C-alpha cells in the first residue's frame with residue numbers, strides 16, 4: 001500500500017486538489033511555494049496529475065448507438081468520443097468504435113452590446129479554455145478565407 005496523500009519526493013503531505021483552466025486536476029506538494037519575485041516555485045516541485053474520469057454525455061454515438069463521453073486530452077483539448085472506443089497499448093491501435101468529435105469551443109450570448117456596431121456580443125471559450133468577447137455578427141467565409149462582419153474582439157484574462 002502506498003499512501004497517495006504523501007509526496008514521494010520529500011515525504012511531506014500533498015496540498016489540496018486544484019484545477020487548471022482547461023479542466024485538468026492536479027495535486028502539488030505542500031512544500032511547493034510559488035515565489036512571486038522569481039516567478040518560479042521554490043521547494044519541492046512534485047506535481048501529481050489526477051486522471052479526470054470521462055464524463056458520460058446524454059448523447060448517443062451516431063455510429064453504433066452507445067453513449068458518448070466527454071474526454072480532455074493532455075493539452076486541454078476537449079472531444080466527444082464513443083464509450084465503446086478504446087486503445088490497445090500493445091498493438092498500438094484503436095479498438096471498438098472509433099467515433100470522435102472534437103469540440104472547438106463554445107459560445108454564449110451576452111447582454112452587452114458591441115461598442116463598434118451596437119449588435120449583441122457573445123462570449124467565446126476556445127477549446128484550450130481561453131475566453132474572449134466578440135461581436136455576434138463576426139463570421140468566417142471559408143471560401144474566400146476572410147473574416148466577415150464586425151471584427152470587434154476583447155480577450156478576457
Ligand SMILES: [Zn+2]
Pocket residue numbers: 007008009010011012029030031044045046
Ligand atoms: Zn514534496
Ligand SMILES: [Zn+2]
Pocket residue numbers: 061062063064065066082083084097098099
Ligand atoms: Zn460508437
Ligand SMILES: [Zn+2]
Pocket residue numbers: 114115116117118119135136137150151152
Ligand atoms: Zn460589432
